[in-house]
Amino acid sequence: MAVIHEVARTRRAATEHRKGDGRAAALFLAPWFVGLVLITAFPLLASLYLSFTDYSLLRAPGWVGIENYTAMFSDPRFFQALKVTFTYVIVSVPLQLVAALGLALVLDKGLKGLAFYRSIYYLPSLLGASVAIAILWRQVFGADGLINQVLAFFGIEGQGWVSHPDYALGTLIVLNVWTFGAPMVIFLAGLRQVPTMYYEAAAIDGAGRLRQFRNITVPLLTPIxxxxxxxxxxxxxxxxxxxxxxxxxxxxxxxxxxxxxxxLYEKGFGSFEMGYASAMAWFLLLIIAGMTAVNFVASKYWVFYDD
Amino acid sequence: MTDAPVRRAAPSDSPAAPSSGAAGRGTPSLSEVAAAYPDPPARRRPAGPRLRRLGKHVALVVFGFVMLYPLLWMLASSFKPTALIFREPGLIPTEWDFSNYTEGWNALLDPFGHYLLNSAIVVLGSVLGNLVSCSMAAYAFARLKFRGRNLWFAVMLMSIMLPIHVIIVPQYILFSSLSWINTFLPLIVPKLLATDAFFIFLMVQFFRGIPKELDEAARLDGCGHGRIFLRIMLPLSLPALATTAIFTFIWTWNDFFSQLIFLTKPDMYTVPIALRTFVDATSNSSWGPLFAMSIVSLIPVFLVFLFGQKYLVKGIATTGIK
Incomplete structure (x- = not known):
């Protein structure tokens, strides 16, 4: 009898506990949930709907089926935008990560003044996204800009890098590589997590620095x-x-x-072709989701998880 | 989708290796343990012979100088007459001109201080919003048991990766139907609703590192979740709150895209939008004033960087790995 009583009591306590948590959770999550529904989920679905309509803010959206998508795929500027973006991503991201990893490796070798160097290299990442730095870039790579002044000093005649179609994208790639500090800090923290004893053990077994790097540092760093x-x-x-x-x-x-x-901005907010812009937005989402998914699948073959 | 780095990130183990500094001073205090971000362990190996080490330092300093050169040059150029900006790659002005600052300050419709104030309002609202809403959500995810927690957590993580461009058009329609365009509401209200989910994640990570025994003890003493959250979790999470505040400050101060879309009346312009107008109207003759105002716009971020470095560096490091 006492046992049954005890069981009933604990069960009651357990449900009370759960109920209590549920109510508290609802309160704590309320702002987030409202935001998720109104500011994120609803606009996400609305933009999917709008991508099948013709909408310019002035009139109600009119259903046009997949017309925006077909228009998109026969729009040379859309393909140009894809080309520019992919070129930028494929060139600048690897360069940036190589710079970040390289510097992190150099700094990690028990060098004095780590904090100082880390700050210096990190600063551009904080400022890089600002309008002020973009303005600076426009001048630095302009016809009479800093780069050309320096080149002129060596007797080389430069050109207006930002105003030349072959080089303009390059200046932006340089800008992105310039902000390698943020991934570098993450790499540095990752290097710190590699247990020292691995290196000690490897050294005892006669592994040289290069082999230590290849067989210890790199595998343990792959998640980062x-x-x-x-x-x-x-x-x-x-x-x-x-x-x-x-x-x-x-x-x-x-x-x-x-x-x-x-x-996308030009279409949506320049000429207010919001249906077309929404179609572009969803295509962007598909690209990013697809790319991330591929990344995660591919990661099974090269990322090494310790645990 | 976000599974792998997250699982990796979840600190199922203890908060962090106790920092060597704390250990040296005897028993670390509670907040030190809870707040401990990993400090670098002792140096791994001695760095080569002296000469090589020196060479390395020289290379690192030179490289850092080259990297920062454009910034330093912009600062120097803001004190040069405009004509010299296009002729003088050096750092020390051969001719000083302080009028760039007064001219730039008054170059647009309103004095530049007006735009600084607008930016400050947006930033302050965003920081407060993120601190309150993200910490609340994080407490629920880190400490409360409720149905569907894992599912909602996954939804939250996915929302971090959602590009703003995908939802900006309907957001614009929504806010314009509320007559919020050309107010700061579209920039601040979403933060009050924790749409910067990155910070929820950051704080969940941190909360998980705070010993559960603390809130269990408080619970036995009759504390509700509200009090546990306010009296125990938040005071122990000052580093995470600081990281959130600092990142929100910098990201909002630099944010261009959404401010460009929601603020179209010159009166409501924030600093980035004002600078954009400035650069569009600038012929070669007013680069000096433009540079001066660009420098002014970078000062707040620089100050935050200077004084909040610890939290910045540790913030990105912990979200990356721990």
Whole structure:
């Protein structure tokens, strides 16, 4: 009898506990949930709906089926935007990560003044996304800009890098590589997690530095490399500010810096073709989701998880 | 989708290796344990012979100098007459001109201070919003048991990766139907609703590192979740709150895309939008004032960087790995 009583009591206590938590959770999560529904989920679905309509803010959206998508796939500027963005992502992200990892490796070797160097290299990551730095870039790579002044000092005649269709995108790639500090800090923290004893054991077994690097550092660092890769890829696909400022909002010269987001902005908020812009937005989502999924599948073959 | 780094990230183990500094001073205090981010362990190996070490330092300093050169040059150039900006790659102005600052300050419709104030309002609202809403959500995910917790947690993580561009058009329609365009509400209200889910994740990570025994003890003493959250979790989470505040400050201060879309009246312009107008209107003759105002716009971020470095560096490091 006492046992049954005890069981009943604990069960009651357990349900009370759970109920109590549930109510508290609802309260604590309320702001987030409202935001998730109103500011994120609803707009996400609305933009899917809008992508099948013709909408310009002035009239009610009219259903046009897949017309926006077919228009998109026969729009040369859309393909140009894809080309620009992919080129930027494929070139700048690996360069940035190599720079970040390289510097992290150099700094990790028990060097004095680590904090100082880390700050210096990290600073550009904080400022890089600002309009002020984009303005600076426009001058530095301009016809009479800093780069050409330095080149002139060595007797080389430069050109207007930002105003030349072959080089304009390159200046933005340089800008992205310049902000390697953030992934570098993550790499540095990752290197610290590699247990020292692995190196000691390897050294006793006669492994040289190169082999230690290849067989200890790299495998243990692959999760961090993967993390940085996913993060930087997603970020690079969304580049907007620098391209907007450096090209004066046009994506020029001759669409050579017409980033995907810039074209989306132009369509949605320049000419108010919001149906078309929504179709572009969903296509961007598919690209990013697809790329991230591929990344995660591929990671099974090269990312090494210790645990 | 986000499974792998997250599982990796979840600190099922103890909060962090106790920092060597704390250990040296005897028993670390509670907040030190809870707040301990991993400090670098002792140096791994001696760094080569002296000469090589020196060479390395020289290379690192030179490389850092080259990296920061454009910034330093912009600072120097803001004190040069505009004509010199296009001729003088050096850092020390051969001719000083302080009028760039007064001219730039008054170059647009309103004095530049007006835009600084607008930016400050947006930033302050965003910081407060993120601190309150994200810490609340994080407490629920880290400490409360409720149905579907894992599912909602996964939804939250996925929302971190959602590009703003995908939802900006309907957001614009929504806010314009509320007549919120050209107010700061579209920039601040979402933060009050924890849409910057990255910070929820950051704080969940941190909360999980705080010993559960603390809230269990408080619970036995009759504390409700509200009091546990306010009296135990938040005071122990100052480093995470600082990281959140600092990152929100910098990201909001630098944010261009959403401010460009939601603020179209010159009166409501924030610093980035004002600078954009400035650069569009700038011929070669006013680069000096433009540089001066660009420098002004970077000062707040720089100050935050200077004083909040510890939290910045540890913030990105912990979210990356721990």
């Amino acid at each position: 490399i993967f993390f940085n890769l996913v993060l930087q890829l997603i970020g690079a696909f969304q580049t907007f500010t620098q391209a907007y400022i450096v090209s004066g909002g046009t994506g020029g010269p001759v669409d050579s810096t017409l980033f995907y987001t810039l074209y």
